[in-house]
Amino acid sequence: MSIYEIVKANVTVRQAAEHYGVKVQRNGMCCCPFHNDRHPSMKLNEDYFYCFGCGAHGDVIEFTARLFGLSSLQAAKKLAYDFGIDPDKPPVAVALKKPKYPLAKAFQKDEMHCQRVLCDYLHLLEDWKERYAPSSPEDEWDDRFVEACQMLDRVEYLVDVLTFEDLKVRVKTVDMMKQNGTIDRLEERLNRMKKEEQAHGKEWKMD
Numbered sequence: 001m002s003i004y005e006i007v008k009a010n011v012t013v014r015q016a017a018e019h020y021g022v023k024v025q026r027n028g029m030c031c032c033p034f035h036n037d038r039h040p041s042m043k044l045n046e047d048y049f050y051c052f053g054c055g056a057h058g059d060v061i062e063f064t065a066r067l068f069g070l071s072s073l074q075a076a077k078k079l080a081y082d083f084g085i086d087p088d089k090p091p092v093a094v095a096l097k098k099p100k101y102p103l104a105k106a107f108q109k110d111e112m113h114c115q116r117v118l119c120d121y122l123h124l125l126e127d128w129k130e131r132y133a134p135s136s137p138e139d140e141w142d143d144r145f146v147e148a149c150q151m152l153d154r155v156e157y158l159v160d161v162l163t164f165e166d167l168k169v170r171v172k173t174v175d176m177m178k179q180n181g182t183i184d185r186l187e188e189r190l191n192r193m194k195k196e197e198q199a200h201g202k203e204w205k206m207d
Contacts, residue, residue, distance in 0.1 A: 006080070008060055010083060013044045013046070013049045013063055015083075020067060032054060047059060052115065114183050117190065121155055122152075125147070125152050129152065133145055
């Protein structure tokens with residue numbers, strides 16, 4: 001096993017973050033150390049991190065490299081030293097350890113993609129609910145306000161699932177959204193609205 005594999009098998013992202021002084025909430029969220037983050041926007045899973053604010057992501061080695069301005073090899077060596085790992089004598093448990101998810105890297109990519117699209121849509125719905133709320137009971141309801149009222153709870157639930165649930169539930173949720181085309185259709189719609197906004201200088205409108 002390489003030093004990278006040994007370190008990643010022994011140290012979780014959360015363990016490294018806490019060891020280096022990052023305050024992590026019980027739900028795995030923390031203020032991102034890579035941008036001016038006032039409210040926790042970074043999620044620390046066992047095998048990787050993802051910031052919903054600046055988009056920074058990666059494994060424990062990438063986290064440490066970014067935090068201290070190191071190369072990947074320097075970060076791996078630092079982690080090995082700080083956590084008392086001997087790269088020349090990996091524990092038997094590490095050598096025999098099997099990945100919890102056979103397509104871990106592919107899943108992480110799909111999960112982050114789903115999170116990004118859902119968060120973009122969530123922020124848009126929150127904006128629509130506030131911006132297009134009727135001023136009086138007699139006002140006709142804007143389609144964007146109606147959609148926000150109908151979809152906010154559902155989208156918030158999905159974001160929470162991908163942020164806080166255990167791996168099996170997250171895998172099932174991501175697979176469902178990818179297979180039924182939900183994420184692809186939503187991303188296509190969001191991109192189309194952004195292009196229309198940029199081209200015409202208009203507010204995002206419903207189809």
